Amino acid sequence: MTLSLPQLSDDRLFLTDGGLETTLVFHRGIDLPAFAAFTLLADEAGRATLRDYFERYLELARERGTGFVLDTVTWRANPEWASELGYDAAALDRINRDAVAFARELREAAGGTPAPIVISGVIGPRGDGYEVGAQMSPDAAGAYHSGQVGSFATAGADMISAVTMTYADEAIGIARAAAAAGMPAVISFTVETDGRLPSGQSLGDAIEQVDAATDASPAYYMVNCAHPTHFADVLEDGGAWLARIAGLRANASTKSHAELDEAEELDEGDPAGLGAEHAALRDRLPNVCVLGGCCGTDERHVAAVSAAWSPA
Numbered sequence: 253m254t255l256s257l258p259q260l261s262d263d264r265l266f267l268t269d270g271g272l273e274t275t276l277v278f279h280r281g282i283d284l285p286a287f288a289a290f291t292l293l294a295d296e297a298g299r300a301t302l303r304d305y306f307e308r309y310l311e312l313a314r315e316r317g318t319g320f321v322l323d324t325v326t327w328r329a330n331p332e333w334a335s336e337l338g339y340d341a342a343a344l345d346r347i348n349r350d351a352v353a354f355a356r357e358l359r360e361a362a363g364g365t366p367a368p369i370v371i372s373g374v375i376g377p378r379g380d381g382y383e384v385g386a387q388m389s390p391d392a393a394g395a396y397h398s399g400q401v402g403s404f405a406t407a408g409a410d411m412i413s414a415v416t417m418t419y420a421d422e423a424i425g426i427a428r429a430a431a432a433a434g435m436p437a438v439i440s441f442t443v444e445t446d447g448r449l450p451s452g453q454s455l456g457d458a459i460e461q462v463d464a465a466t467d468a469s470p471a472y473y474m475v476n477c478a479h480p481t482h483f484a485d486v487l488e489d490g491g492a493w494l495a496r497i498a499g500l501r502a503n504a505s506t507k508s509h510a511e512l513d514e515a516e517e518l519d520e521g522d523p524a525g526l527g528a529e530h531a532a533l534r535d536r537l538p539n540v541c542v543l544g545g546c547c548g549t550d551e552r553h554v555a556a557v558s559a560a561w562s563p564a
Contacts, residue, residue, distance in 0.1 A: 270545030352407035373404030381416035393425025440474035447486035474499030504548030527560030
């Protein structure tokens with residue numbers, strides 16, 4: 253399963269995008285109800301906005317000679333969040349399949365470069381990405397997220413990415429659901445300023461717990477929605493789990509999740525500094541092959557990070 257992903261079998265670096273929702277809200281002035289970018293798929297004006305957003309990153313990948321992981325705009329497209337916006341199960345299935353179709357259109361329009369372009373069906377947490385909230389068992393999480401997994405598989409996504417995971421059991425459920433559907437899965441945890449998950453668990457323990465409960469079925473792991481300074485120290489402890497991390501999507505800001513949640517202005521940080529902070533992690537994360545951004549980042553940050561990580 254994992255060998256089918258080009259980013260794990262290709263020597264080149266792969267890029268992905270930055271902070272989709274923060275870019276749309278703060279740079280484009282778009283009102284995203286419940287931070288749900290999938291709502292823009294409903295009309296041509298919204299699709300044009302999304303097309304322009306992704307084309308900037310595809311051009312960057314083309315210039316850098318990298319591959320690209322093209323995410324669907326579905327971080328909020330799960331039952332609980334969608335129900336707040338008035339979508340039932342049938343409508344949600346259509347949304348998730350349409351999001352994959354839209355990504356496939358973008359890949360076709362790219363005309364073969366950058367290449368390869370891997371379409372990733374994005375699954376967000378049932379709760380908020382900044383805090384744990386009510387927790388599910390692995391079985392409950394698998395049942396809850398299986399519909400979205402199935403929509404992605406039916407629509408022809410190449411892989412599934414569970415991003416901003418705040419505790420291990422939800423990640424286990426998603427990984428099992430993806431394996432049952434025959435889909436390669438990536439698990440991306442977020443951490444607080446102390447390098448621990450919002451649940452309080454250490455990053456290494458979370459990765460090891462998911463691997464133990466799933467026969468190591470995730471293709472790889474990522475860290476997203478945290479600044480590099482938040483997790484740099486925990487990488488120094490070493491351990492086999494470090495080899496399982498193959499992607500980084502950091503925040504632009506050094507602020508905590510609580511501070512970001514209360515902020516009324518976007519903290520864009522320093523793109524060059526963010527690049528340098530990524531480069532400092534290279535020796536501890538030798539298997540990282542996917543780089544992008546999260547909250548507060550845009551193509552400037554991803555360009556700086558990729559240039560610092562792989563100057564050539």
